[in-house]
Amino acid sequence: MIYEGKQKIWSDYQKEIPDDHWYYVRSCIRQNFFPASERMFTEITQKVLGKDVYETPYHTTCGGIAYHCDTIPQETVMTIVARQFALMTEAGYENYCPSCITSFGNYAETLETWREFPELEAKIRENLWKACKREFNKPKYLAHSSDLIYHWREEIRKRAKHLLINQETGEPLRIVEHIGCHYSKMFPHKGVGGAEYPYVLAGMVESWGGQVIDYPERRHCCGYGFRQYHAKANRGYSLSNTHKKFESMEPYKPDAIITNCPGCPYFLDRWQYVIAEQTGKTYGENGYGIPVFTYEEIAGLVLGYDPWDLGLQLHQVAVEPLLKKMGVEYDPKAKYLGLNKEDLMRPEMPNSIKCC
Amino acid sequence: MIDFGFTLSKSSTVDLNKIDHSRYDQLVKLVPTARMCMNCGSCGATCTVSEYKGMSVRKVLYGIQRGEDVKAMLSSCMLCGKCTMVCPRGINTRNLILNLCKLYD
């Protein structure tokens, strides 16, 4: 691997990211999967970095899931998207930041389509007006929330309590970065680092002291794929995709996986349990799995937040091995205590994959 | 083992590093012309049996290089020799089939 070659490509795929004033929209599903992640984004951007990041409760789904499940036509999706832009315009923002990768892809696709077919944009404006009497300006800048964390990665590094370094050996932790398919595969120039060698997460990992693993199936989908998971009959296909990735990354002995998509951490995390139950195989050390994180969770750990405040107890694969390596202090007894310190009860432990 | 109602599906990928080439290697020693196939498909198009069993020497020859099970096709061959007649590369297709019929365990 020639690192300079990658640097050259990264330099070709840089996007302009304004430093402040972002209109932030949440994902449909992330709050259920990893509830603290989006909360941590606002916490870091607003509290730690002091940025203007605005949210509105009127925001709805972008229509991406339905679109990718082939249940609604593109015009409908675009009208939903137009409404989100209208809300942004009404709030007085022009930098749009979705938390969901599929939304990001959806917005990028919509904007590109309008650029290519202005008559379609006109039609959507008309649709939106007919539907809810709203008007909108197109966002000036579109960035995924991971783009923003990437943008502010050095500022986070400056405030870091823990680094992605193995405290026992002093070696950088080996991190697999997994990018959501809809981030840059459709429009390589819309993603930091392009589609082949995306840099958005790799940049964070490098900045925070870790070492990025480049393994053969790095481009491969996590296995979610919408239809492939939503129909139970197809779930074997979804599972096999994920399995392929783990088989490919296994020899590199990764310490953790970092992701920037709602579905990816979920599937990479939960399928490890299913694979272990079905084949008896685990990919981490000593019978554990490879812990999977969102970039906000990693940022939170780096900034010294309590793992249980980051919602890491909701992961299927135990995160404790990584916490130990990073030197993050945590109270094992507090793992299953709720926000009000009430005992949530310890879940049933799986048979084949070690958990705490 | 928990029944989830779904399992890992078998990969359809041809992994050339994992395919057993020994049968093909033996074959090309016995029938050197087998290497010359350019996948034109004349053999399958003319094959007497193709209309009944989808037989094609091309598929057989290519299949064994890609780890496919070609036994059913081999079983259906009547050795009539039309494929030998039409092959533009002069591959001895009948000898190829006969030898393959011997190379399976």
Add this chain to the structure above:
Amino acid sequence: MIDRIPSGFHPFVIPFLVGMAFVLLYCFGAMIRVLYELSWQDRKKFFLSLLNPKILLKDIKDIFLNCLIHVPLWKRNKLFGYMHSSIAFGWFMIILLGHIEVLLFVPGRINLFYYPIFFNYFVAEDDVTLRGSLLFFLMDFFLLLIMSGIAIAIFRRIKNHVFGVKRMARPTFLNLVGLYSLWAIFPLRWLAESFTAHISGGSFMTIPANWLFRQFLGNELNMLPTWWAYSIALCVFMCVLPFTRYMHIPAEMLLIPMRNAGLKVRSSRKGFARVEFFSCPNCGVCIDACPMTVDNGNVKDCTVYLTRQLRRNNEERIQEISDKCLLCGKCEALCQVGVEGPGLRILERARRDYTVPFLYPAGDKKVESRKVLYFAGCMTHLTPAIGRSVEAIMKKAGIDFTWLDEQGGLCCGRPMFTAGRIAEAKAIVANMEKLILESGCDTLLVSCPICYKMFREQYNLPGVEIVNYIPFINNLINTGRIKVEKSDICYVYHDPCELGRGCGMYEEPRKLLGRSAGIAEAGHNREESICCGGSLGSLSLDFSQRENMTKAALNDLYTSNADAIATACPLCQATFARYADRPVKDIAEIVNNQIL
């Protein structure tokens, strides 16, 4: 004529006795082995045939004509025939006359096995009788005959082509020992008898020699050494005989009665086949006959080498030889002994193990037929003009006619059969029989000779007449259903192997072709016709290796100077058309164009 040696014995007869005992024991053992290897039905058939006076008489006649007189050789080449019959018949006569002499002059010694062979040493001439002179004359005459044969044989070794046989099998070391000892026997006998002639008497060969030798050599001194040498030569010859081509002499004497008893080869290695491959005299006629030996290629794959390797059990070479052959049948047609080259090879191929079973693929096919069901065969689908011409002729003749395989081919099973997969071929046959019998036809018309041979020999179709299109069309003309006009194009007719040698049909196609066009003959025709090289019989011959064979066959056809080539086989047509410099047509096509 009186006994000269009171004991009637001299040590020099020992080598002869040893050789004779060895060869007799060996042959007896071999015969027992062969009989043991036969199936009990065949064995019974063989023994019963020996009790049948008619067959027994035929056996004797055939052995006499084939083994002693070499009649088939005479037919092929007179010099060749003379060479063989002079030695074989001459030697036989010398032995016979030797016995007569003993019986006449010293009847008391007839129980001594060696006496007739060394008669002249053991007797002294007391008075000259007419009877004795005549016998001595005959003895010298036959000795001269044999020696003339050997002289020719020696000459032949040096100048092969004189005999029209260009190539012979390369002799092995033992064959050479056998050959030289055979050559030595008769001159040595002549020398021995000559040195003894002043005692025993002699005739025009021995007396003058005795006189001549007396002038400068002296006879007494040389007498015993030459008798010794003669005996030793006999011993050497007989001791190597089982391991040389000369084994064909005893083997053929068993082959002829076995064949007359109606035995067939059932295995390529045992029983009757063993007799057959030991009967091969290694004459090499098959080498020149073989279409594969063009440009001196593939010589070691001819039948003579097959028999040699079968004797040696050289598995690798046997497989190679068996797989390469085109099965054109010319070697068998020309073989003096009747070694079944193609048949042995098919049986040899049948010994292979196939791990992938054959499953008949077209079991569901059904055909409803009118009276005449036409089967074109696989190959005809690559030469559609044949099928279409047959169809047109049938329509013009108003024949109630259905195609069995108009849309797609169905195989007759012949290629599977020749590949040695007999059981698999039989599965095809059984399915095809069912299909044909259920079709409701009463005549099966076949245009491809490869299929025709298969139908004729392997199919059992009660109530269905199997006809080749050539006689069928001839019959249409005979009965006036179609009329043909003779074109002024002259065709040379190529006998397809499967139709000519395979089915014995030589004159019918010529008759049909002659009715519709001019006709010429190739350099080699009828049973000597040269295979087109496209035969499905060969398993291992590659396309590129066949090119020269096809070109050689074409060159032979070109010697006729005909305008075009006619044949009656789709495979020959397609093969020739690839390289021919003039049109190649099927007879059906020619006839169809000439119908009035």
Add this chain to the structure above:
Amino acid sequence: MKENVVIIGGGVAGLEAAKNLHRLGYQTFLVEKNKKLGGHVAIWHKLFPDMASTKAIIKEMVDDIKDVTVFLDTQVKTIESAYGGYQIAFSNGVNVHAKAVLVASGFELFEAAKKEEYGYGIYDHVITNADLEAWMNGNKDQRIPAAPKAIGFVHCVGSRDLKAGNSQCSKVCCMTAIKQAIEMKERFPNAEVYCFYMDLRLFGKKYEDFYINAQRDFGIHFVRGRVSEVSETIDGHLQVKAEDTLIGRPLKVQLDMLVLMAGMVANNQIKPIVEQAKLEIDSDGFLKSSDNITHIIESGRDGIFYAGACTGTKTVPETVAEARAAALAIHDYISGL
């Protein structure tokens, strides 16, 4: 002495035209931007189908133009129409008034790094066809293992690729891949060699024979499918993925080295000349000929002619033939025929 003729480009087209124009008696100026004559052919090792040495070919061609004025390491600065010809200023300070100009600017090799998925410049053992030729010419190359066991060739890198901006077939890559595959197999007989192709376009004299030899005598494997992605494995091998379209299944294989058959693309360095001389660019990005059948060497502008790969992808013999034709056309033009 007759009129001046300027030839832009010192590759095989320029060399061949210079020889012929000089023989016809013209004062010929040959400008070459590099320090060496011979163009792309000069960096190649051997040419199919005769496996001819390029060294010998270029040496002969250069020897033939001993008396021609050659400006190396020189570019055309300006070109303008003047006095029934063209006034041309070169970067070396020389000014020439030429009656006719021959553009023989050739092509550029597609920049293989643009196909990011193949990892040229990123993976340790990915090289281009040109790199391999240079290596065979004796240049050291760390990317080529000492004893490769599996070698891959990717056809159509940057050719027939609308996304890469090139719809055209580069014509020579199929044959070059087969030639190089054979050369590698000769050097490394134990290596398995795979050619990944979309179509095998073997149109020229003896090309198909090369293909047959590659299959029959060298056992080179041909996989019909475009390589979709290349990755590096933990032990430094290359994992190559393609669809085997003949069997309709995805296929992957680990290789020790991969050769990308970078195609021919239009030479953008002549853009200034194109603008100043008001030449036309065709839809494929190459220079536009008057027509593509009988007037390929004519630009449509008086006194400006084309030869070789500046008008499209060409083989060496085609280029040489065009160069001769162009020399004759210039002669006819100047003679007023």
